[in-house]
Amino acid sequence: MSLLGICEWLEKTPGSIALHESLWVYPLVESVHVLTLCVFLGTALLLDLRLLGLTMRRVPVSEAAGQLFRWMAAGFVLMVLSGSLLFYAIPVRTYLNIFFRIKVVMLVLAGLNAWVFHRTVYRRVAEWDLDPVTPRAARVAGGLSLALWAAIVVAGRMIAYNWFDKPGVH
């Protein structure tokens, strides 16, 4: 079954229809998505800014990362769950939407960026933990993360607009 086929099947399930047509639950899920954006992305942004030496310069990087990680992880899980529900409510249109596709690609890139950061320069964090200005590789990772997440937020907001949708799809 193709991805589109799966989306078409999803769209016909009672849960998807109920969510799509609900008066309160859909907006509620949207609100959860936006508020957890503050929790996950807010803490992630602060860590990126720390890597760039732009805030919390006297806080060791590993302490900031370690202390905020739980909140980031919890925000991320809620964000993915609420995001999946939003997709489930409108699967076919979302799947065909160009901004959704851009968002997915950017999400993968942001994940890769974080993975590379943790596998490389962050392994030696003990050597630069207290530096107000972190090594170049860490600054690049922080900058990339900021740019990617900004793009993800913008693309995410744009999914709601239908400038490029094929006629007849909704």
Add this chain to the structure above:
Amino acid sequence: MCIEEGEFRLTLLPFFEWCENSGVGHAIRDSLWLFPVIESFHLLALALIGGAVLVVDLRLLGLVLRRQPVASLAREVHPWLVGGLAVMVTSGLLLFTSEAIKCYYSDAFRTKMTFLLPAIVFTFTVRRKVATADEARVGPWWGKLVGLVSVTLWSVVGAAGRWIGFSG
């Protein structure tokens, strides 16, 4: 302000109508891209404010970075909070101008404004005072209370804000 049928009633409706009919309001409504682009800035600033507010509130609640003094953390994050708020208010005013009449009749908008004013005042008065004060002098329970009030006020602002888009 206007007077209706013998009963004296203050209303802001004419002001909202003026906003809606302003050149800026027209320009944003007539453009396909402007509203979503401004919305995106509004959202990015939200994430920034969310982070800047949350990290200090969580610290006040004693949930993160307990080895860091509240005061230095609050001071370090403060410029980002102010910057985020500046972008937020500017983009918010622009969004509002383009759909002022809808906002006038929207319960979500009213709720948001009702909580936004106390949230801002609280953040820059009580919260700032407690966060930058000597921790030994203030006592941990005041910090916890302030953190809780702050996170609650801002959450309602955020949720009600998202809800404006669903009303009307």
